[in-house]
Amino acid sequence: MKILVDAMGGDNAPDEIIKGAVDAADLVDAEIVLVGDKLIIKDKLEKYGEKKNITIKHASEIILNEDKPTKAIKEKKDSSMVVGLNMVKEKEAEVFISAGNTGALLTGALLNVGRIKGINRPALAPILPTVLEDTKVLLLDSGANTNCRPDYLYQFAQMGSIYMEKVYDVKKPRIGLINVGTEEGKGSDLTKSTYELLSKSDLNFIGNIEGRDLLTGDVDVAVCDGFTGNIILKSLEGLGLMIFKLLGDEIQKSFKNKMGAILLKSSLRALKHKMDYGEYGGALFLGIDGGIIKCHGSSKAKTIKNAILQAYNFAKNDTIKTIQEQIKNS
Amino acid sequence: MKILVDAMGGDNAPDEIIKGAVDAADLVDAEIVLVGDKLIIKDKLEKYGEKKNITIKHASEIILNEDKPTKAIKEKKDSSMVVGLNMVKEKEAEVFISAGNTGALLTGALLNVGRIKGINRPALAPILPTVLEDTKVLLLDSGANTNCRPDYLYQFAQMGSIYMEKVYDVKKPRIGLINVGTEEGKGSDLTKSTYELLSKSDLNFIGNIEGRDLLTGDVDVAVCDGFTGNIILKSLEGLGLMIFKLLGDEIQKSFKNKMGAILLKSSLRALKHKMDYGEYGGALFLGIDGGIIKCHGSSKAKTIKNAILQAYNFAKNDTIKTIQEQIKNS
DSSP states (O other), X not given: OEEEEETTOSTTTTHHHHHHHHHHHTTOSSEEEEEEOHHHHHHHHHHHOOOTTEEEEEOOBOOOTTSOHHHHHHHOTTBHHHHHHHHHHTTSOSEEEEOSOHHHHHHHIIIIIOBOTTOSOOEEEOEEEOSSTTOEEEXXXXXXXXXXXXXXXXXXXXXXXXXXXXXXXXXXXXXXXXXXXXXXXXXXXXXHHHHHHHHHSSSEEEEEEOGGGTTSSSOSEEEOOHHHHHXXXXXXXXXXXXXXXXXXXXXXXXXXXXXXXXXXXXHHHHHHHHHOGGGGOOEEEETBSSEEEEOOTTOOHHHHHXXXXXXXXXXXXXXXXXXXXXXXXX | OEEEEETTOSTTXXXXXXXXXXXXXXXOSSEEEEEEOHHHHHHHHHXXXXXXXXXXXXXXXXXXXXXXXXXXXXXXXXXXXXXXXXXXXXXXXXXXXXXXOHHHHHHHIIIIIOBOTTOSOOEEXXXXXXXXXXXXXXXEOSXXXXXXXXXXXXXXXXXXXXXXXXXXXXXXXXXXXXXXXXXXXXXXXXXXXXXXXXXXXXXXXXXXXXXXXXXXXXXXXEXXXXXXXXXXXXXXXXXXXXXXXXXXXXXXXXXXXXXHHHHTHHHHHHXXXXXXXXXGOOEEEETBSSEEEEOOTTOOHHHHHHHHXXXXXXXXXTHHHHHHHHHHTX
C-alpha cells in the first residue's frame, strides 16, 4: 500500500508535514511517499529521522492558497498536488493527503481522479467529537457542494454509513438528517424530499436531527448540503476558539485563577484534546475513485500523523470497493 | 408604555416568568402586564412580591408546546398568547414577550399582528456574545423563514442595522453576510445575489463572513436565511452544552481537579455567564408591526427580566417607527 502526503501544502509545510510522516512511519504497514521538492524533503528528513518506508516523489511546483483552483490544477502540472492526484488516478497509490488549497484539492480530485461510477457528487466528510467518550460523528457534506439535490444527500448517507462501518467499526451506523426540527415534514424542500428517500432506504435512518443534536452521540453520520455543513463546521470551530480564548483571559486575571488552572491542567488539556480537529486526522473526500484526505490548513505533525493512520484504515478496509458495490446494487 | 409577558408560556411557567417580571419591575418605566390565568398569577405574585407597575390580563387557555401552531392560534382564542398578540395588534401594548410554543408565536404574530408595511418577511433575531467584552452580534434570520429570497435577506440587514443602532447603541452597525467563503462570488445563488444587493446599499456592509467569524466581534449583524441561522444557533448551543458537560465530568475525576475548579470558580462562572443566552433576553421577531420577543423555552426568571429590559429599550427608542420610515424611503 502507498500513502502519498503533499509535503508542500499547508501553513506549516514542509516541516510539520514531514515530521508527521516520520511519526506515522512505524505505525502503518505501508509506504509513505512525500510528494514535493526532493532536495528540501531530503534535507528535512535527515533532520527528523529517515525511515525506510518513507520515500520521496519529486514535484517542482507548489499550489498556493491564493491560487485559483481550476487554473492552478490545469497549469501547475508539476505541483505536489497534481503529481499526487495523478498517482492516485493511475492507481499507483491508494490515498493522497494534503493540507493545501482546499478548492484546488477538491477540483483536482474531481478533474484528475474522477468520481466513483454512479456517484453524483463526492462529499467532504470530517469526523467530529461528541459528548460521549467513544462516539464520533461524521458530518457530510461539509463544503464540497453548495447546491444539492435529494439524491446527492441520499448518496452522502450511503457513503457515510460505509465509511463509519469500515474505518471506525460502527455497526449499522445511525444516520441523521440535519434539519430545523425533528418532526417529519419539517424544513426546506431539499430536506423534505431527502427525508422521504432515506425513510424508504435500508440505511439505519433515525430521522431529522437539529443542530444541537449533532454532538450528543445519538448519530454516527449527519447528512446535509455542503453550504449548511461548511457553516456548521466553521461556526463550531469559531465557538471552540472563543471559549478557550475567554477561559485563557479569565485565568490570567488573578493568582488564584492561575493556581486553579495549574490544578485543572490535565482536565483542560483533556478537553482541548477532545475538541482538537487534529486528533481526528483529516476530512475524506468521499465519492472520489481513490482516497483523498483534506487536512486543515493549519495542521501540525500530529494531524498529519493521524491522517496517515486514517488513510491506512481507509485503504486496508476496502472502503472504496464497498461503496462501488453498494452503488452498483442500489 | 405597556410590556406584556406571557405568564403561561415556557417550561418554567408560571413561576419563573412571574418572578422575572417582579425582578424587572423597578428597572423599567413601564407597566408590565402578566397575561394568563388571573387566579394563578395573583397567587404567585403574592409569593414573589407584588409591584404597583405589574398588572394582570386574564386569559383562560394555554397554548402547549405540542399544539400545532396555526390550529392553536385559530382555536385557542382566549389563550395567553393570542390575548397578548391581539393587544399588540390593537396598540394597547408595545411589546409581547413569550417563552411558549415558538411556531405558534411566529404564526400568531404574522396572522394576528401582521407585518410592517413593505417588509416581505419578518426575521427572528437573537443576540449572541462575541469574544470581545462589549460587542454582541445579532444573527438573523435564525429560523422564521426556511426558504429565502435575496430581497428578504436585504431587508433583514436593514432591520438588523436599525435594531443594533437603536437598542444597543452601535454606530453604523457592521453587516456581514454568512457564507462559505469570504471572497465575492462565493456561495449559493442566494448569497451571491444578496451580496450584490448589499454592496449597492448604503448599509455598512463589510462583505461575506464565514462561520468562524461570527463570534469574533468583527460584525454587529450577521445575515443569513432562516434554515442556516437556525442550524448555526442550535449547533452553537449544542457545542456550548458539550464543553461544559465534558469539563464538569473532568472536574469530578479527582480531588485535585475539584480543588482547581474551586479556585477557578469565578472564572468558570464568568465564562458560563457570557455563554448564557439568558443574559441577552430573547430574540426579537423583527418586521412585525409591534414588538414580539421570543424567549428560550427553558427560560428562567433572569431571562424574562432581561427580555423586559430589552423590550423597554426596543419600545423607548422607536425601533419600529424607524424601520417603517427606512422601508418607506428605500
